[in-house]
Amino acid sequence: QALLAKNDHLAMHNRAWLADHNILALNLVSSPGAGKTTLLERTLCELAGAIPISVVEGDQESVFDAERIRATGCRAVQINTGTGCHLDAAMLARGLDELAPPPGSVVMIENVGNLVCPALFDLGESAKVVVLSVTEGDDKPMKYPHMFRAARLMLLNKLDLLAHVDFDLERCIGYARRVNPQIEVLALSARTGEGLDGWYQWLRASASTQR
Amino acid sequence: QALLAKNDHLAMHNRAWLADHNILALNLVSSPGAGKTTLLERTLCELAGAIPISVVEGDQESVFDAERIRATGCRAVQINTGTGCHLDAAMLARGLDELAPPPGSVVMIENVGNLVCPALFDLGESAKVVVLSVTEGDDKPMKYPHMFRAARLMLLNKLDLLAHVDFDLERCIGYARRVNPQIEVLALSARTGEGLDGWYQWLRASASTQR
Numbered sequence: 058q059a060l061l062a063k064n065d066h067l068a069m070h071n072r073a074w075l076a077d078h079n080i081l082a083l084n085l086v087s088s089p090g091a092g093k094t095t096l097l098e099r100t101l102c103e104l105a106g107a108i109p110i111s112v113v114e115g116d117q118e119s120v121f122d123a124e125r126i127r128a129t130g131c132r133a134v135q136i137n138t139g140t141g142c143h144l145d146a147a148m149l150a151r152g153l154d155e156l157a158p159p160p161g162s163v164v165m166i167e168n169v170g171n172l173v174c175p176a177l178f179d180l181g182e183s184a185k186v187v188v189l190s191v192t193e194g195d196d197k198p199m200k201y202p203h204m205f206r207a208a209r210l211m212l213l214n215k216l217d218l219l220a221h222v223d224f225d226l227e228r229c230i231g232y233a234r235r236v237n238p239q240i241e242v243l244a245l246s247a248r249t250g251e252g253l254d255g256w257y258q259w260l261r262a263s264a265s266t267q268r
Numbered sequence: 269q270a271l272l273a274k275n276d277h278l279a280m281h282n283r284a285w286l287a288d289h290n291i292l293a294l295n296l297v298s299s300p301g302a303g304k305t306t307l308l309e310r311t312l313c314e315l316a317g318a319i320p321i322s323v324v325e326g327d328q329e330s331v332f333d334a335e336r337i338r339a340t341g342c343r344a345v346q347i348n349t350g351t352g353c354h355l356d357a358a359m360l361a362r363g364l365d366e367l368a369p370p371p372g373s374v375v376m377i378e379n380v381g382n383l384v385c386p387a388l389f390d391l392g393e394s395a396k397v398v399v400l401s402v403t404e405g406d407d408k409p410m411k412y413p414h415m416f417r418a419a420r421l422m423l424l425n426k427l428d429l430l431a432h433v434d435f436d437l438e439r440c441i442g443y444a445r446r447v448n449p450q451i452e453v454l455a456l457s458a459r460t461g462e463g464l465d466g467w468y469q470w471l472r473a474s475a476s477t478q479r
């Protein structure tokens with residue numbers, strides 16, 4: 058409880074700092090392997106000309122994801138949590154310090170792959186974006202409600218695999234809306250590019266609201 | 269730290285109770301949607317004649333998984349952790365109490381979908397079995413090493429989707445062995461049944477070692 062209170066206090070500081078600098082910060086959350094990094098790679102390649110974007114990468118171990126981001130030409134800082142199951146506000150503060158994102162830019166935070174713990178930790182972001190892969194099963198919003206309640210936007214990824222899996226799009230969206238009536242939903246494939254225009258539109262709209 | 273010590277103490281009690289009753293308890297762990305419940309459904313349908321198996325189901329919310337298990341004719345108890353990210357030894361003790369598994373049987377524990385936190389919590393099981401879906405990416409053992417270090421067996425699931433994803437079996441197994449040289453590996457598809465004989469063989473061998 059004390060840990061959560063301390064975290065939320067630091068999160069408030071982060072939120073204020075980001076607002077002062079007109080920076081949109083998005084907290085990208087999902088199960089391991091739902092496609093966060095792949096989506097970021099595509100977004101950076103296709104949008105970084107139009108919108109300056111930098112990335113805070115969270116993982117238990119390894120620099121794999123930060124390296125993938127850097128390969129697109131964009132800046133990334135890798136935070137390793139060790140046994141930790143989520144990024145916290147203190148980690149984001151250090152990450153922003155190292156990253157030094159310019160005013161009016163976008164900071165994408167890729168959280169540790171985990172559909173549970175990151176829901177409880179405010180980092181000071183503008184919004185949480187939850188990525189759910191169609192390979193994971195359509196019942197996830199009911200079984201992990203806290204994450205879907207905490208998210209402003211749900212991205213249903215790997216649409217290209219829909220024919221090969223038992224995933225009912227309507228049922229999944231219905232479950233998500235039961236848990237969070239306001240949640241926005243976009244379906245896409247980070248691999249084929251299907252549906253990415255909708256995501257870029259949402260991103261641009263959110264970024265301009267921030268300035 | 270105190271919480272972990274208290275948990276390990278209760279885990280020891282569970283382990284002793286299970287040993288006294290010659291019960292094999294396996295802690296099935298994975299990311300959300302890797303296929304734990306589907307694998308259990310198949311295993312129960314195909315093996316429950318030969319080996320008495322009952323199930324402890326862990327999820328943040330809902331009774332979906334316990335219902336799926338019961339539909340096979342096998343007994344299951346559902347534990348909901350609320351915001352909690354893992355089953356703990358106290359929960360297993362309560363679950364075993366309610367389940368009352370007979371001596372010489374097998375108890376399958378399906379943990380909360382989470383590749384991070386359950387690695388740190390001993391429940392008193394004989395072994396952890398980690399399920400990794402080929403849709404998640406082959407770098408997971410390096411990025412979430414604690415879980416793969418804690419597991420005796422790694423099951424690579426959804427083999428039927430291999431042609432549609434970027435997953436290098438050899439590279440993934442290599443990563444897993446770097447993190448845990450002793451880890452055993454089986455590749456299978458809970459959907460098509462491919463590779464399930466190897467899993468049943470491992471299960472039977474583990475169960476007879478227990479008696």
Ligand SMILES: Nc1nc2c(ncn2[C@@H]2O[C@H](COP(=O)(O)OP(=O)(O)OP(=O)(O)O)[C@@H](O)[C@H]2O)c(=O)[nH]1
Pocket residue numbers: 087088089090091092093094095096122169170171214215216217218245246247248249403404405406408411432433434435
């Ligand atoms: N078929 C298909 N595969 C995808 C898609 N998006 C990502 N993948 C694959 O899914 C696997 C995992 O993708 P990542 O982008 O690494 O997933 P992640 O969410 O960043 O994973 P963590 O950071 O470990 O939690 C990789 O093998 C990707 O190639 C998609 O739209 N379609």
Ligand SMILES: Nc1nc2c(ncn2[C@@H]2O[C@H](COP(=O)(O)OP(=O)(O)OP(=O)(O)O)[C@@H](O)[C@H]2O)c(=O)[nH]1
Pocket residue numbers: 192193194195200221222223224298299300301302303304305306307333380381382425426427428429456457458459460
């Ligand atoms: N193609 C394919 N799909 C599978 C396979 N195994 C499971 N699935 C699908 O994957 C989705 C998730 O399966 P579950 O068995 O519910 O996964 P789980 O690990 O129990 O999920 P949680 O309990 O929520 O963590 C479902 O849509 C299953 O039909 C497989 O071998 N091949």
Ligand SMILES: [Mg+2]
Pocket residue numbers: 093094095122167
């Ligand atoms: Mg990633």
Ligand SMILES: [Mg+2]
Pocket residue numbers: 304305306333378
């Ligand atoms: Mg399940």
